Amino acid sequence: MAKDLIYGIDDVPPARLAIPLGFQHYLTMFGSTVAIPLIMAGPLGIADDPVSLGLLIGTMFFVSGIATLLQTTWGNRLPIVQGGTFSFLAPAIAICSMASLADAGFEVRMRHVQGAVIAGALVEMLIGYSGLVGKFLRFVGPITIAPTIALIGLSLFEFGAPKAGEDWRIGGLTIVLIVLFSQYLRRSHRAFELFPITLGIVGAWGTAWALTRMGVFQEGDASFVQTTQLAAAPLVRVPYPFQWGMPIFGVAAFVGMAAGFMASIVESVGDYYACARLSGAPTPTARSVSAGIGMEGVGCLIAGIFGTGNGTTSYSENIGAIGLTRVGSRRVVQVGAAIMIVLAIFGKFGALFTTIPSPVVGGMYCAMFGMIAAVGLSSLQFVDLNSGRNLFILGFALFMGLSVPEYFKANAVTAGPEWLRNIVNTLGQTGMAVGAFLALLLDNTIPGTREERGLTR
Secondary structure, rough: OOOOOOOOOOOOOOOHHHHHHHHHHHHHHHHHHHHHHHHHHHHOHHHHOOOHHHHHHHHHHHHHHHHHHHHHOOOOOOOOOOEHHHHHHHHHHHHHHHHHHEEEHHHHHHHHHHHHHHHHHHHHHHHOOOOOHHHHHHOOOOHHHHHHHHHHHHOHHOHHHHHHHHHHHHHHHHHHHHHHHHHHHOOOOOOHHHHHHHHHHHHHHHHHHHHHHOOOOOEEEOOOOOOOOHHHHHOOOOOOOOOOOOOOOHHHHHHHHHHHHHHHHHHHHHHHHHHHHHHHOOOEEEEEEHHHHHHHHHHHHHHHHHHOOOOOOOOOHHHHHHHHHOOOOOHHHHHHHHHHHHHHHHHHHHHHHHHOOOHHHHHHHHHHHHHHHHHHHHHHHHHOOOOOHHHHHHHHHHHHHHHHHHHHHHHOOOOOHHHHHHHHHHHHOHHHHHHHHHHHHHHHHHHOOOOHHHHOO
16 A cells, blocks of 8 residues: 555645645544534533534534644654544433433533543553553554554444435445545546545535525535524634533442443544554554554543544544545645644634535545455454465444444343443444454464464564
8 A cells, every 4th residue: 555655645746736735634533523513412401502502513623633742743744633522422422311311401411521521631641651551562462453543434324324425426426536546537637646535525615505506406405505504603713621611520420421432442542553554654662552442532622622422533434535545644744734723713714614514424434444454354364264264253243333333233232320321322333342352362262373373474
């Protein structure tokens, strides 16, 4: 993969390319980042308060930019974007649903979530900077890495075609444009080679806007471009620490949120390997992984202090963008982080991107998440695929990583203490955690030679 890169991890593209490439990373992470506060709006009590929701979205991007700069400069130094994580949604919603907060307002609920995130962040920093994660890696081989990374992409299948299929005219157009620009036309013009995702999103988004103006799409249609929220957004607002009030700490909230942190760490370790592979960086060492997880803890601490209602983790979507564009430059991601911070201050500009129809976001996911799965499977080139032992472990881990979360979604644990239920249900619904645990356990307990397991390479 590294041989095909246009820009490697240490390359510095000229500003005329670095800025639009960085903006492409901003666009790529926008859908997932916006989705988190939109999902949390109901539990936090701001579903009918577009102004507060807009401020929360701006805070999410502001913190994401800071965390990305810290990670790429002093953390693992991979070109990896940091942003909100879906792993924290279930614990955060559970916290907001506690009986004691039934009649509480937005700020009180947010302060409880903040306390849980800050406490969890301190633990994650300890796990990272103490080297516990790095020491753990000596048990992690290609047979564990492959299903973990593959499940990062495969487990997000419900956000692909179902979203794009809300209107296949626009969702399908997004997929066709990204595939066309990134694969068929990439050698015909440099713009297609460098900006396939941006061109695909803008092309489909622009088409939806034009059809909305022409009256083809009506309000209520999935592809209708809604612009009324622009008027409610402030022109300029800089997020600041403890803007919702001082955090409130609780043991039950912290233990429940710990499950989200555990799932986030498992996912991030897989992301590091995928990002390094696509960007041409050396395979992550125990030290670099520890530094990365420790810095993610710092990012979550900042998220808790500013009050995003979430934390930060590594973004699989942007790793997929590196694979499609073949631009793995660290500087490009840092430029993208600076863009996140600057644009987060301009409320009108951030609100503009909330007008992207969900079929466009779904189409983008369809084109990109498959790349993550493929990168994970490419790690199998180092193992003996004629070994029945290896085939069983891989197949079992992949299948259970997809199947177990479906079981927990339909049959959540209801017995036992609330904090224990939160941990079991959150981990059970996280495919990457299930697959990683099973592959790690079986690969280290079922007899096999180091050559057979792919450890010698």
